[in-house]
Amino acid sequence: RRGVGTAPHRREAAPVEMGELDARLPPELRWIAALCSSSYFQPCERHEPAGGKEKEKGELTNFFARDTGETLCPSCVGGRDVVQIRRSSYHDVVRVRDVCRLFDARNIQTYVINGARVVFLNERPHPRGKHGATQNRDEKKTSASSSAAGARRSSCRKCSRTLQSDTSWYCSIACKAGVAGAAMEPSEEAAREAEAESGGAEASNRAKSAGEKSEKREKSGGRAAAAAKRKKREMEDVDAERGGFGGVVENGAPPT
Numbered sequence: 184r185r186g187v188g189t190a191p192h193r194r195e196a197a198p199v200e201m202g203e204l205d206a207r208l209p210p211e212l213r214w215i216a217a218l219c220s221s222s223y224f225q226p227c228e229r230h231e232p233a234g235g236k237e238k239e240k241g242e243l244t245n246f247f248a249r250d251t252g253e254t255l256c257p258s259c260v261g262g263r264d265v266v267q268i269r270r271s272s273y274h275d276v277v278r279v280r281d282v283c284r285l286f287d288a289r290n291i292q293t294y295v296i297n298g299a300r301v302v303f304l305n306e307r308p309h310p311r312g313k314h315g316a317t318q319n320r321d322e323k324k325t326s327a328s329s330s331a332a333g334a335r336r337s338s339c340r341k342c343s344r345t346l347q348s349d350t351s352w353y354c355s356i357a358c359k360a361g362v363a364g365a366a367m368e369p370s371e372e373a374a375r376e377a378e379a380e381s382g383g384a385e386a387s388n389r390a391k392s393a394g395e396k397s398e399k400r401e402k403s404g405g406r407a408a409a410a411a412k413r414k415k416r417e418m419e420d421v422d423a424e425r426g427g428f429g430g431v432v433e434n435g436a437p438p439t
Contacts, residue, residue, distance in 0.1 A: 204357065207364030212286055215367070217252035219304045219357040223268045223275055227256035245269070249285075269301065276301040277356075283377035286367045291359050292339075292351040293380070300381040303355040306342045 204216035223245055230242040242256030246265040255265060266285070269276050271294065279300045282288055291302045337349045341358035353359040360367060 204360045204364060207362070208360055209365060209368060212360075212364065212367055214249045214252060215286060215356065215360050215364075218247050218249075218266065219355075219360065221247060221252070221254050223247075223254055224270065225254070227259065230256055230258045268304075269296070271296045271301065271303075274307055275304045277304065279377050279381045282356075283381070284369055284374045286369050287373040288356070288377050289373050290350070290352040291356060292346045292348065292354050305355050305357045306339075306344065307354070309342075309344055 201216040201220040204219065205213055208215055224243045227242040227244050242258050244254040244256050245268045246255040246257070246260050246263075247253075247268060248255055249264045249266065255263065266277055266281055269278065276294075276296065279288055279293060279302060282302075288302060293300045293302055295301075337346050337351060338344060339346060339354040339358050340352050341362045342354060344354040346352075346354060353362065
């Protein structure tokens with residue numbers, strides 16, 4: 184999986200201060216502050232490598248427990264109420280489908296990663312330019328397509344980061360919580376909208392993958408047909424050379 188494991192070090196924006204979000208969030212959503220301020224993909228203290236071997240990797244913490252605010256590894260989860268954390272370009276993300284019924288995730292900039300629509304937990308370092316070194320690959324692709332279409336862009340209402348959609352108001356969960364935390368209470372309407380958007384992105388990705396597989400099969404079939412034609416021509420050439428002796432070759436010598 185991209186961005187997980189022994190990836191090269193990349194400069195990341197520091198996680199938001201939990202106290203900063205606590206003041207903006209209603210009591211039932213205070214866990215969002217801990218979600219955004221926690222560090223993930225760290226070695227689990229409960230499930231270290233057997234025998235304490237330094238070269239072996241233990242379990243990594245990529246789950247957040249909403250009830251206790253702990254970060255957990257897959258072996259710790261059990262039947263806990265958790266949110267799975269994923270990574271994109273060395274930054275923490277969650278799938279919209281996983282959180283859209285826990286809080287109102289609308290108006291946060293989304294990206295499609297591995298066929299699923301995701302949102303970032305925290306603000307990230309701002310790009311240095313249109314194609315700056317700090318832009319990740321997903322942003323470059325989206326940026327190129329948006330520019331070609333002449334799309335109008337907005338900026339994050341918290342950190343002023345340039346967004347890829349004029350319907351997005353925030354670049355991350357933390358930025359929305361820092362500005363409109365009181366309005367993040369979940370609702371059936373918000374969940375339906377987010378699920379519909381995610382479902383559309385996943386369906387589009389499946390169709391694209393199916394098209395790519397079909398194209399590969401066609402190319403593979405074309406190569407096989409071409410190889411069969413070459414083989415047939417080679418056999419015809421061999422038959423023609425043998426016929427040039429005035430008859431069929433028997434026992435390796437031409438007929439007399």
